[in-house]
Amino acid sequence: MNAAERSQRRDYALRIALPAVIAVLVLVGWDLVVRLNQIPPYTLPGPLLVAETFLADWGTLWPAWLVTLRLTFLALLVAVIGGVGLAVLFAQSKWIEFSFFPYAVILQVTPLIAIAPLILIYVDSTHVAVLICAWIVAFFPILSNTLLGLNSADHNLVNLFQLYGATRWQILRYLRIPSAMPYFLGGLRIAGGLALIGAVVAEYVAGTAGQGSGLAYRILEAGYRLRTPRVFAALAMLSLTGILIFALFSAISHLALRRWHESAMKREN
Amino acid sequence: MQQSGRPLVRLHGVGKRFGNGVVALQGLDLDIREHEFLSLLGPSGCGKSTALRLIAGLGEATSGAIDWAVEHGNRDIGFVFQEPTLMPWATVFDNVYLPLRLQGVARGAAAADVDATLAMVGLSQFRDAYPRELSGGMKMRVSIARALVTRPKLLLMDEPFAALDEITRFKLNNDLVELWRTQSWTVVFVTHSVYESVYLSSRIVVMAPRPGRIVAEHDVVTPYPRGDAFRTSEPYNAHCRDVSKSLAAAMQEEPA
Incomplete structure (x- = not known):
C-alpha cells in the first residue's frame, strides 16, 4: 500500500468516523438536557424513548412509511417521464421552449403549500392529489437540468453530425441524450428529495380530512394526541428516507458516469 | 509523391459575411x-x-460558388477540428465508428473498417479505452481515424x-x-x-x-x-x- 492509498483510506475512515462522533455527541447532549431539566416526554422525549417508541409503534409506522415511499417514487417516475419528455420537446424548437418554459418556472416558484389546497378541491382522489403535488415539485429540476444538458452538446460535434448527414433523431440519440446524462442525473438527485418533501407537504395539507395514511398523516395525528415520541420517531424515518433516496441516486449517477465523466472520476492528486 | 492532378473542388469568388457585418472572406478563387x-x-x-x-x-457562402468536379456524398469529406472533439462517453472504437453508424452501417459490418483505420493511426490496442484515458496526441489520432474511416476523397x-x-x-x-x-x-x-x-x-x-x-x-x-x-x-x-x-x-x- 503506497502513501496515496493510505491517505485515501484515512479519508474514507474520517468521512464515516467524524459524522458518527458528532451524532453520538448530539444524542448524549440531547439525553442530558432532557434528564437534567426533567423535561416531560410530551414536550421533548429523550433519544432512548424515541428509539423505544420506534420499535413499539413499528406496526403503525411501517405501513405508513410504505405509503409515503410508494407515493414518492410514483411521483418521481411521473416527474422523470414528464421532465425528460418536456425537455426533449423544448430542445427540438426554441419556439416551444420560449412558449412554455415560463409556465414551468411559474409552477416551480409558486409555493406548493399555497396551491395544494386547490388541487385537493379539484381532484377527487386524495391519493391522486398528493401525487400531483409531489410531481409538481419534483419535475422542475429534471426538466431544467435535462434541457440544459440537451443544449450543451459540443458545438463542433453537432457540426460533425451534420457533416455526415445525421438526422434529428440520430443527433438526439447519439449526441444530445448522452451529453445530457450528467445533468439529468444531477436533477434526479435533487428531485428525489423534493418528491419526498412534496408528498409530505401534500399529506399535511390533506391532513386528517383525507384518508391519508402516510407518515406525514401519522405525524399530524400523533401531534394532536401529544404523542411526541411518535412524532420524533416518524420524523427520524422521514429523514432517513430522504438520505437513502439521495444515496441511491448518487450511487446510480456514479455507476452511470464512472467511465467517462469528470464528476465520477477518481483523482490521484 | 503522388501527382497532383485535376481540380477536385473549385472555389469561385467565394465570400462570407457574418450576421454582425464582419466580412470573413472576400472573392476567394x-x-x-x-x-x-x-x-x-x-x-x-x-x-x-x-x-x-x-x-x-x-x-453557406454569401457570394460565389463552391463546385465539386466529382460526385460526392456524406462519406466523402473528413473533418478534423482543432480540438479532438471526441464523445467522452464512447470508447475509441465507438468514436471512430460514429461516421459509419450515422450512415446506417451496422456495428458488425463496420468493425473491420474501424479496426483497420485504428491500425493505420497506431491505436489498435486502445480500441476499448475511453478518450480521457488517452494523451492529447492519441486523442488527435482518434480524431484523425474518425475522419478517415469513411475513406473520404x-x-x-x-x-x-x-x-x-x-x-x-x-x-x-x-x-x-x-x-x-x-x-x-x-x-x-x-x-x-x-x-x-x-x-x-x-x-x-x-x-x-x-x-x-x-x-x-x-x-x-x-x-x-x-x-x-x-x-x-x-x-x-x-x-x-x-x-x-x-x-x-x-x-x-x-x-x-
Whole structure:
C-alpha cells in the first residue's frame, strides 16, 4: 500500500468516523438536557424513548412509511417521464421552449403549500392529489437540468453530425441524450428529495380530512394526541428516507458516469 | 509523391459575411487539386477556418460558388477540428465508428473498417479505452481515424496539431504525411505555422485578414518522403523564408 492509498483510506475512515462522533455527541447532549431539566416526554422525549417508541409503534409506522415511499417514487417516475419528455420537446424548437418554459418556472416558484389546497378541491382522489403535488415539485429540476444538458452538446460535434448527414433523431440519440446524462442525473438527485418533501407537504395539507395514511398523516395525528415520541420517531424515518433516496441516486449517477465523466472520476492528486 | 492532378473542388469568388457585418472572406478563387496536400496559411482572423467550413458544407457562402468536379456524398469529406472533439462517453472504437453508424452501417459490418483505420493511426490496442484515458496526441489520432474511416476523397484539417507539444506534433506530422502518401485522398490543412506548412504541404496558399483573401501561393517542390532531415535542410529554410516574406507582406498592409 503506497502513501496515496493510505491517505485515501484515512479519508474514507474520517468521512464515516467524524459524522458518527458528532451524532453520538448530539444524542448524549440531547439525553442530558432532557434528564437534567426533567423535561416531560410530551414536550421533548429523550433519544432512548424515541428509539423505544420506534420499535413499539413499528406496526403503525411501517405501513405508513410504505405509503409515503410508494407515493414518492410514483411521483418521481411521473416527474422523470414528464421532465425528460418536456425537455426533449423544448430542445427540438426554441419556439416551444420560449412558449412554455415560463409556465414551468411559474409552477416551480409558486409555493406548493399555497396551491395544494386547490388541487385537493379539484381532484377527487386524495391519493391522486398528493401525487400531483409531489410531481409538481419534483419535475422542475429534471426538466431544467435535462434541457440544459440537451443544449450543451459540443458545438463542433453537432457540426460533425451534420457533416455526415445525421438526422434529428440520430443527433438526439447519439449526441444530445448522452451529453445530457450528467445533468439529468444531477436533477434526479435533487428531485428525489423534493418528491419526498412534496408528498409530505401534500399529506399535511390533506391532513386528517383525507384518508391519508402516510407518515406525514401519522405525524399530524400523533401531534394532536401529544404523542411526541411518535412524532420524533416518524420524523427520524422521514429523514432517513430522504438520505437513502439521495444515496441511491448518487450511487446510480456514479455507476452511470464512472467511465467517462469528470464528476465520477477518481483523482490521484 | 503522388501527382497532383485535376481540380477536385473549385472555389469561385467565394465570400462570407457574418450576421454582425464582419466580412470573413472576400472573392476567394481557389482550385483544390486531386491528391495534393494544400495548406491555408495565415494569421488569425484571415478566414482560413471559415473557408474550410464552407468547403465542408458547414454553412453557406454569401457570394460565389463552391463546385465539386466529382460526385460526392456524406462519406466523402473528413473533418478534423482543432480540438479532438471526441464523445467522452464512447470508447475509441465507438468514436471512430460514429461516421459509419450515422450512415446506417451496422456495428458488425463496420468493425473491420474501424479496426483497420485504428491500425493505420497506431491505436489498435486502445480500441476499448475511453478518450480521457488517452494523451492529447492519441486523442488527435482518434480524431484523425474518425475522419478517415469513411475513406473520404477530401480531408479537411483545421489547425489539428496547434494544441500539441512540439515533439508530439512532429511525430503526428510525419505519420500524417506517410498516410497521405499511401492513400488516395486530398488534404486541405489550415495552420498558422510557416514551418509546419512547409514541412507538410505540396502547395501553400497564404491568406491575409480583413477581409480574408488569398495574397500569395507557393509550391513546395521538394519530393516526399521528406523525413526529419528535411527540417534542417537548405531547401526547407529557403521555402520558410519565402513563405514568411509573403506572410509579412500580407500583414504589413495594415497595423497588426
